[in-house]
Amino acid sequence: MVILLLACASPPTLPEGDPTRPDVILVSIDSLRPDHLGAYGNTRTPSPSPFLDGLAAAGARYTEARSSSPWTLPSHVTMLSGRGPLEHGVVEDDRHIPDDLPMVQEAMRAGGFATGGFVSTVYVSDTYGFARGFDHFDDHDIQVKQNLQHPVRAEKVVDEAVKWAAEQGSKPVFLFVHLYDVHYPYLPPEPWAFRYDKAASKKAMKYRSYDWYFLHPVEAERWPRLLAQYDESIAYVDDQLQRLKAAWGDRKATWVITADHGEELGERGSWGHAHTLYPEAMRVPLIVSGAGVATPAVRDDRVGVLDVAATVAKLGGVDFPSRGVDVLGVVPPSRDQVFDTSRFDSARLGILHGDLRLDVDLAHDKVTLYDDAHDPGETNPIPGGVDPALVEQLWAAVGAHWTSTGAVMSTGWMRQPGGEALHRQELPTTFALFPPDAKVDGPATRDAALPTVVELGEATKSLLEALGYEQ
Numbered sequence: 001m002v003i004l005l006l007a008c009a010s011p012p013t014l015p016e017g018d019p020t021r022p023d024v025i026l027v028s029i030d031s032l033r034p035d036h037l038g039a040y041g042n043t044r045t046p047s048p049s050p051f052l053d054g055l056a057a058a059g060a061r062y063t064e065a066r067s068s069s070p071w072t073l074p075s076h077v078t079m080l081s082g083r084g085p086l087e088h089g090v091v092e093d094d095r096h097i098p099d100d101l102p103m104v105q106e107a108m109r110a111g112g113f114a115t116g117g118f119v120s121t122v123y124v125s126d127t128y129g130f131a132r133g134f135d136h137f138d139d140h141d142i143q144v145k146q147n148l149q150h151p152v153r154a155e156k157v158v159d160e161a162v163k164w165a166a167e168q169g170s171k172p173v174f175l176f177v178h179l180y181d182v183h184y185p186y187l188p189p190e191p192w193a194f195r196y197d198k199a200a201s202k203k204a205m206k207y208r209s210y211d212w213y214f215l216h217p218v219e220a221e222r223w224p225r226l227l228a229q230y231d232e233s234i235a236y237v238d239d240q241l242q243r244l245k246a247a248w249g250d251r252k253a254t255w256v257i258t259a260d261h262g263e264e265l266g267e268r269g270s271w272g273h274a275h276t277l278y279p280e281a282m283r284v285p286l287i288v289s290g291a292g293v294a295t296p297a298v299r300d301d302r303v304g305v306l307d308v309a310a311t312v313a314k315l316g317g318v319d320f321p322s323r324g325v326d327v328l329g330v331v332p333p334s335r336d337q338v339f340d341t342s343r344f345d346s347a348r349l350g351i352l353h354g355d356l357r358l359d360v361d362l363a364h365d366k367v368t369l370y371d372d373a374h375d376p377g378e379t380n381p382i383p384g385g386v387d388p389a390l391v392e393q394l395w396a397a398v399g400a401h402w403t404s405t406g407a408v409m410s411t412g413w414m415r416q417p418g419g420e421a422l423h424r425q426e427l428p429t430t431f432a433l434f435p436p437d438a439k440v441d442g443p444a445t446r447d448a449a450l451p452t453v454v455e456l457g458e459a460t461k462s463l464l465e466a467l468g469y470e471q
């Protein structure tokens with residue numbers, strides 16, 4: 001009992017900071033869907049997220065934030081580098097963050113911040129190179145996928161983060177915290193467990209492996225309990241973040257709260273994440289609040305995980321090259337957002353262009369188009385088939401995105417800078433993965449000039465210019 005009490009003791013309070021340079025605290029809550037936060041419309045009583053609701057009410061809350069990838073590893077590389085998955089290339093288990101990929105924590109450290117990273121899954125660990133640029137990085141030596149059986153609790157992550165921050169004196173701090181507790185199997189500790197629902201039976205509590213659920217639908221009678229567990233996990237994490245805030249006291253900090261991806265909770269009969277690009281998997285919360293955010297705002301800009309690094313850098317007053325934008329500034333209207341995944345033998349590409357969302361399931365040779373303005377859940381594909389001219393236009397936009405970032409896709413294979421096969425799965429040749437008249441004739445290098453890699457036909461050039469891409 002003594003040990004338990006010590007473990008639950010409040011962390012220390014930080015010393016006074018530099019009032020001219022507020023701390024920046026980036027929190028990634030793994031698998032957190034925005035619509036399960038009170039601030040985004042969860043009507044459970046009490047709200048599972050009183051602390052985050054308060055941050056959102058006092059700061060900027062983004063209603064149209066999305067990830068670039070529906071799973072943890074590529075998404076976090078994007079979050080900290082401001083480069084999309086097909087540009088950084090860390091899209092498979094055996095990929096490591098390239099040594100020459102700039103990470104925002106390096107820029108913050110060079111700019112005078114003490115940098116600390118505290119994470120709780122192997123996919124954000126130093127196994128993949130995430131420690132680079134952090135003065136102190138704690139991944140709990142997670143080397144294997146032990147997370148589901150032996151999760152690192154938010155309480156431990158928060159305690160260690162606060163302990164480290166308290167040792168930095170008045171030096172401004174950039175803190176990156178990754179919390180895993182909202183990731184399945186959703187097993188929060190007491191007293192958060194059973195807050196919203198009691199288990200109907202032992203069977204209803206039993207967690208089968210994700211692989212099992214990948215092949216079998218979740219039984220209908222399990223859903224109420226599963227949804228309650230998900231929200232109870234959010235409540236636990238919210239409480240831990242409240243503890244983190246309490247440790248900061250009056251010391252100035254700006255908070256950036258987001259997630260690496262969402263979670264399928266029964267939509268399309270599916271549960272989990274990583275293998276599709278639908279809104280339930282791609283939408284994420286984004287809240288920026290605290291020092292420097294004087295006016296509360298609810299914003300519907302097209303932003304996302306890609307913009308986190310640029311936003312952090314701007315808050316820190318440091319330069320950082322990225323594809324993202326500072327979300328507190330003016331966000332360019334009509335931005336395209338591009339998504340992809342090859343996880344669990346999937347091969348999906350997607351683009352949100354205006355209100356149209358093109359979903360390309362390469363593994364099943366299927367193209368679907370959605371009108372996200374009128375069908376935000378993407379439950380009703382645009383009927384009557386897809387207009388081939390429109391698909392070509394969207395396809396060209398996808399190609400323009402990839403060519404502009406130096407990532408190369410060739411017919412039949414996707415390749416990353418350097419020419420190495422990026423996705424192992426051979427893709428159907430019925431899809432031209434480039435604008436139809438593009439000629440792919442060699443490997444690319446990062447930031448290579450476009451003409452050395454791909455020759456665009458005149459028709460495609462005109463189309464891309466009409467879409468707003470500079471050639």
Ligand SMILES: [Zn+2]
Binds near residue numbers: 071261
């Ligand atoms: Zn994740």
